[in-house]
Amino acid sequence: MSLRIGVIGTGMIGQDHIRRITHVLPNCEVTAVTDVDRARAESAAAMTPNAAVYDAAAPLIAADNVDAVLIASWGPAHEEAILPALDAGKPIFCEKPLATTQDACLRIIDAEVATGRRLIQVGFMRRYDAAYKALKATVDSGEIGAPLLFHSVHRNASVPKGLYTSDMAVSDTMVHDIDVSRWLLDDEVARVRVTAAKPNSLGEDLRDPIFAVMEMRGGALATVEVSVNIGYGYDIRGEISAEKGAASLGESNPILVKTSEKFSGRVPADWRERFIAAYDAEIAEWVIAASKGGATGPSAWDGYAITAVSDAALKAANTGEAADVTLVDRPALYGN
Amino acid sequence: MSLRIGVIGTGMIGQDHIRRITHVLPNCEVTAVTDVDRARAESAAAMTPNAAVYDAAAPLIAADNVDAVLIASWGPAHEEAILPALDAGKPIFCEKPLATTQDACLRIIDAEVATGRRLIQVGFMRRYDAAYKALKATVDSGEIGAPLLFHSVHRNASVPKGLYTSDMAVSDTMVHDIDVSRWLLDDEVARVRVTAAKPNSLGEDLRDPIFAVMEMRGGALATVEVSVNIGYGYDIRGEISAEKGAASLGESNPILVKTSEKFSGRVPADWRERFIAAYDAEIAEWVIAASKGGATGPSAWDGYAITAVSDAALKAANTGEAADVTLVDRPALYGN
Amino acid sequence: MSLRIGVIGTGMIGQDHIRRITHVLPNCEVTAVTDVDRARAESAAAMTPNAAVYDAAAPLIAADNVDAVLIASWGPAHEEAILPALDAGKPIFCEKPLATTQDACLRIIDAEVATGRRLIQVGFMRRYDAAYKALKATVDSGEIGAPLLFHSVHRNASVPKGLYTSDMAVSDTMVHDIDVSRWLLDDEVARVRVTAAKPNSLGEDLRDPIFAVMEMRGGALATVEVSVNIGYGYDIRGEISAEKGAASLGESNPILVKTSEKFSGRVPADWRERFIAAYDAEIAEWVIAASKGGATGPSAWDGYAITAVSDAALKAANTGEAADVTLVDRPALYGN
Amino acid sequence: MSLRIGVIGTGMIGQDHIRRITHVLPNCEVTAVTDVDRARAESAAAMTPNAAVYDAAAPLIAADNVDAVLIASWGPAHEEAILPALDAGKPIFCEKPLATTQDACLRIIDAEVATGRRLIQVGFMRRYDAAYKALKATVDSGEIGAPLLFHSVHRNASVPKGLYTSDMAVSDTMVHDIDVSRWLLDDEVARVRVTAAKPNSLGEDLRDPIFAVMEMRGGALATVEVSVNIGYGYDIRGEISAEKGAASLGESNPILVKTSEKFSGRVPADWRERFIAAYDAEIAEWVIAASKGGATGPSAWDGYAITAVSDAALKAANTGEAADVTLVDRPALYGN
């Protein structure tokens, strides 16, 4: 009954998914794990009752007791895991990015299209957050009219010094805002500009904050503030401004405390606190779809389009000029 | 053109009204002041350009260049200032309480009724606060249906040790909640119970907080929390629960600040910060009415009824039993 | 591995738990069901893959493949299911009320104490709600000082005409507020008064709303508004007023929508929408404890104490007088 | 004692100031009015007790009983009123824009500098709004660290069809956002880009909404959404994102109403409702400064700099390219 899952990549994110599959979600279990670091794979296997350790992705994918594959290795390794899993016809959950180049994304798309059905869900989990879902539902209901502008704010308390580079503000961080912009506005990005502000001294020489203006094909705008060393917490804001109304994410405030001449509510410390329920819902949906042999949610096409926008945004950030986004034609498999 | 005002009582509140009349409001000026403390009257006179100092209320009231009288002396002295001002047919603003006994209130009512018109406005200034006015307008609009329950919360950061007594939590503090309960529910109080909680240790042996349940003649309830040593600020809350909706005072938050994993807004430090605009509006309305020779706003009847409820609440607090509120018939002068 | 659960009572609540156990929670399954209505038991069994249908509670409790028992039958039937389950040493989840009389509650307590360990969790699920948990954590942290007053507001859009009686506003509805008052203030109720307001005409002759003032043994107060025909939604509010601060449940507003000169957020339609995650968390905790052979969460003692307060509140509502609450000594099994 | 004010221009705004001076503010009166439309001047004069009607600005400015001049005529007429008033050494309040060309602004600046003291206050009234003042105070306090990005949202329910042109979204509407950006960030704009979104169909062929990105000299960014046909109300938002915190304008919600499964608060209908108190405070400050023979608040320099940014933004909007802003050196009269 239970979906038997093989996990490729058992770093922090992979382990969190193992925990989720084992202790949070019904009707699923981890039966196989692999990692480039064998010791890490073994300690991950110890977190769940029935997982065998494999030396590489290929035999794990081929294993009889692996019904579906969850890929949480680093980006450059995604393609080499996805392609054989598609060959094997096994449903795939792949953490973002789908792949690190547009070419790799397109090879994956070709392979999935060749199978004739959707098998891949990419890990853009904001679409599973209750607040974003309510925002999407409000736009789609027509209550506020046609959306004209989406403003997204993405703030991290801090990022690891020395490890996090200026380009990652786009390729690792802003990709989530690119995804929700496309999803909420139901359109592709045509052009993007990125302006850097005076750098936050707490981030040393990092290009932070940055501000992006994306022009969608249909003419709506999506604007994004990314601030990754703002100190006070993890703060994700978003507002749609439409023809006759507006809708925005609310403050998350389970309780209001009054002390010292202030009323106050908590800002989440990090993405884990803010989006834990969205991660659970994301994998829950995947387990249901994978149990039926398919995939729903963010697609390989989304993974490709986001990579294309991210590439353009990096170019725009480095040149100070607008950069166009050119996409191949969308295969019918991914809808119109 | 300017309404010429004589001010009786130049303590803290009296001086604040002199400042307001001189520097905030148009078409009014202070032409006379008096106080039991002559030196204090003189320094108050120096705050405004044209004020003569009088030795007593009587000659001030009689003065030709005094069109109207503002009474800010202590409660026991109100009656002896109001009665001659009524005799002189001069409009009166009287700080709360109207008088300290129901009998004195009734003598004032008789004297005002004898003049044939309203001349007195009593200083219950919450009715001039924008938020309370919006609450009243919402109830009166019928949008939420018939009101069934009003819950009022009255919190002070602290009260002066040694000077503020347990009875003052009713007679000085809760009187404002009694006023707005009567006004919002458009009804008189029939019965009241008061329960004291375990005392707040920061208030030493004060009976604080207390909780009152008032039954209105028409059957609605008004409940009041009074906490006078809560430390964090001056916090006035109120919510009407009605047949098909509810309406409550909002948080006063001009701005929201995010620091240290919190979003926060300011709670007012004291009544001055919370209600300064209401005091301005209160006196502005009085100046307009007094310039026409009359009075609007909270009436002598309100002053009497509030004193009657306050007396009953004190009895209830001291006995632990319910106390009935009995009022004389309302004179036609004060509406039906 | 999976906890094998027998469900007694397959009405609306029972079916919801079957859905939860089957589709939401890991490491648990329904293996047996029973109901006074055999047909209803059979259709409930069809909701889950492996459930046998039993004619009565006794054989279900005795079944080898039943590790733990979930009781969702009507209140008067709880005792006769709990006692044999205790005899069998099987962990029990019992929907509120624990039993409908204090005597029955005490017999259950005696039987559980005789087993030497906690086996019963009672279904007061608010303690599993994220907002209430944050409120409890704030009180327990000492951040706002000693709690002096808890004000609880419990509003239902409507209740079923003809089926919901005036007494149920206490015994079915206010019991949740009694539970959280005891839990947040960490104390027992000593005395209670209940005042009825003018009845909401939408509830016809129902005693609605009612307002309760509970005096805790330690002197804090807990006050409760229960309004069960307020129309606009299901609205659960709560605020602790403490020695140096206050803390309240926030509005649940995933998104804010602006249209037609208003900003607005959604009020939950009913308890399902408001507390669905709390129900999931409640049963998740029970599954974990039951898998280890025991119970945590609200205890049989809580079930008894709440019934005692509810009985006193009903008496108070019917007499208009204060009613004392007398409890037996608390057995050591339930902590000090 | 009263400041005797001559009003030039008695259209809608001029009349509102006459009302304010006559009925809201102390220590000031209107003694003279003029307008290109003599009949309109006469009806404006009838709104206040002591105003003479003049045929032109020059004699009004010269009149002995005019202490100070308030200019509310249309922009192209401002310079010809300001210069003689400066010559006469009379304090001036001038509605925005200071003048319609940078050259005219510079002539005014030269003339004011020649008088050796500040005599002009320009009507950028947001600086007098309580919420903007709190935002400015928070930035200046250092509580959130150095500001890096200010995001401003300026939404009108609608603008007059046929009268309001696309350029006015910058020159009439966005000028307020330019002013507060400069003021909050305490810096001048160096460069601006403007991107138009797909036009709101309710505004027909208007360029609406538009989005501007301004780069300040010191490197901070100011971004502005202008939407002038959004239907739901007048909505002014603003948030500073800084090195270690953020601060934003709060929702204006005197009361929260709950009906029909929503909690809701009011959005102001128009600028009058939102900023009426700011207009009062603005003129109150001007009256005090003018009574002392000088001026405080937004200066002729601000008027010039805002016109320069507005000119650049119009060019940017029309070309799609970034436009630089070049300013003359700031005279010492206007601070460093």
Ligand SMILES: [Mg+2]
């Ligand atoms: Mg699982």
Ligand SMILES: [Mg+2]
């Ligand atoms: Mg005055």
Ligand SMILES: [Mg+2]
């Ligand atoms: Mg399960």
Ligand SMILES: [Mg+2]
């Ligand atoms: Mg005036």
